[in-house]
Amino acid sequence: MIVSELIDLIKGKLINKNADLAREVKGGCGADLMSDVLASIQPEAVLLTGLCNPQVVRTAQMADVAAIILVRGKVPPQETIDLAESERIALISSPFGMFELCGRLYQAGLHSLEMPVSDPDCSCEK
Amino acid sequence: MSNSATNQGKNITDQQAENITRVEELSYELKVDQVMTKELITVTPETEMKEALEIFRKNRISGAPVVKNDELVGIVSIEDLIHCLQHNDLDSRVAKYMSTKLLTVRNTDPIIEALKLFVNSHFGRLPVVDENSKLLGIITKGNITRGLLAALQHDYQEEEVRRYRASHLFEDIESDRSSLILRYTIKQGDFTHGGAASSAIKRALLRLGASPQIARRAGIAVYEAEMNLIIHTTHGGIIRVEIEPHQISINVFDDGPGIADIDQALRPGYSTATETVRELGFGAGMGLVNIQRCVDSMRLESIVGKGTSLKLKILLHDQEVVGEGITTSKE
Numbered sequence: 001m002i003v004s005e006l007i008d009l010i011k012g013k014l015i016n017k018n019a020d021l022a023r024e025v026k027g028g029c030g031a032d033l034m035s036d037v038l039a040s041i042q043p044e045a046v047l048l049t050g051l052c053n054p055q056v057v058r059t060a061q062m063a064d065v066a067a068i069i070l071v072r073g074k075v076p077p078q079e080t081i082d083l084a085e086s087e088r089i090a091l092i093s094s095p096f097g098m099f100e101l102c103g104r105l106y107q108a109g110l111h112s113l114e115m116p117v118s119d120p121d122c123s124c125e126k
Numbered sequence: 127m128s129n130s131a132t133n134q135g136k137n138i139t140d141q142q143a144e145n146i147t148r149v150e151e152l153s154y155e156l157k158v159d160q161v162m163t164k165e166l167i168t169v170t171p172e173t174e175m176k177e178a179l180e181i182f183r184k185n186r187i188s189g190a191p192v193v194k195n196d197e198l199v200g201i202v203s204i205e206d207l208i209h210c211l212q213h214n215d216l217d218s219r220v221a222k223y224m225s226t227k228l229l230t231v232r233n234t235d236p237i238i239e240a241l242k243l244f245v246n247s248h249f250g251r252l253p254v255v256d257e258n259s260k261l262l263g264i265i266t267k268g269n270i271t272r273g274l275l276a277a278l279q280h281d282y283q284e285e286e287v288r289r290y291r292a293s294h295l296f297e298d299i300e301s302d303r304s305s306l307i308l309r310y311t312i313k314q315g316d317f318t319h320g321g322a323a324s325s326a327i328k329r330a331l332l333r334l335g336a337s338p339q340i341a342r343r344a345g346i347a348v349y350e351a352e353m354n355l356i357i358h359t360t361h362g363g364i365i366r367v368e369i370e371p372h373q374i375s376i377n378v379f380d381d382g383p384g385i386a387d388i389d390q391a392l393r394p395g396y397s398t399a400t401e402t403v404r405e406l407g408f409g410a411g412m413g414l415v416n417i418q419r420c421v422d423s424m425r426l427e428s429i430v431g432k433g434t435s436l437k438l439k440i441l442l443h444d445q446e447v448v449g450e451g452i453t454t455s456k457e
Contacts, residue, residue: 034408035407035408038412039419051406053406054317054318059321059407062328062349063345079318
């Protein structure tokens, strides 16, 4: 699935206009704890989160996230938008809640890109 | 490509908008004489229209300037030929059908000037003249398109060259042991810029030719450490990254307050972070654990009241070495 298809699927609104809409999304990860995201997410995932601060974008950048979805129609502060713009990571706001979004994406064929906690392997492909 | 697309408020995708921005910049940077056709095929007012037709056909052109005694007097195009054919008048002279209402551009004008004229007139080609109105060439929309594409290609190559240069850094410098050291000062409480240093480090590694996996591991480890400096220190601290062809050494140090019980600090879930920090998505006691998972070795030392030092190493194997440009595996 590419980012533009993802936006349609979740009735999303793209917040930063310069994002790469043709970028491939390979799976998903939902969390509000950025350390959990950094610990578990695999590259090229869409990140679903209820947080809106700039650290969400930084986390996404470090973890090679393909797109960020802000749940429940949240509108991020300007610093977050600026950062998403400079890093060209799609920042999307969707009216749906976390559970609904995970369900929709899973049904559309996007599977989890969260590494299980018990997995002794490093999340970042050591 | 044309400016009218944006001005008329048509629906354009964001990708297009991004490209237009660069193309628009280039429209101001590129000069008319960089893209115009210089090998001129001209006719004279006395040329017969049927000759003109033959010239157009042979040279696969759709218009030509009309020149008399080295002076530009008009322009004749396929459209004029069609008019002429409608009147079955191919024996007449170019002078009868050419347009004499001339729009010209200067060789030193940016191509945006030519684009504006193309948009506001129905002309397909414009004669290019110098300050003495001497004819130098001709410019069409096709010339502009090709010029812009060539310039965009050039831009792309420049980024490639930059990357290539960086990746050969270590090769070009002779020493028994070369390394590149990056230093960043992190301010306590600076949540807005939190991650800026990690971001710069990750980018530097990619430019030096590190694999995306290595850059990601280093990025995540440094990011957690950077957030620790912002959240937990008294005055912030320093991140020092030493890049060598075979390893990346990351030292993060601060001057307080120090960690009382290191074993406890390393336990997953243990945290001393405030509610504010937790609201940012950090401070769940996973930072050091995450760092450990991303690096090959980690050493944490701390003295309460004096400060903390965190030393990390990521080893690069043959296929991942940075800076030597031999086998920079990019997936």
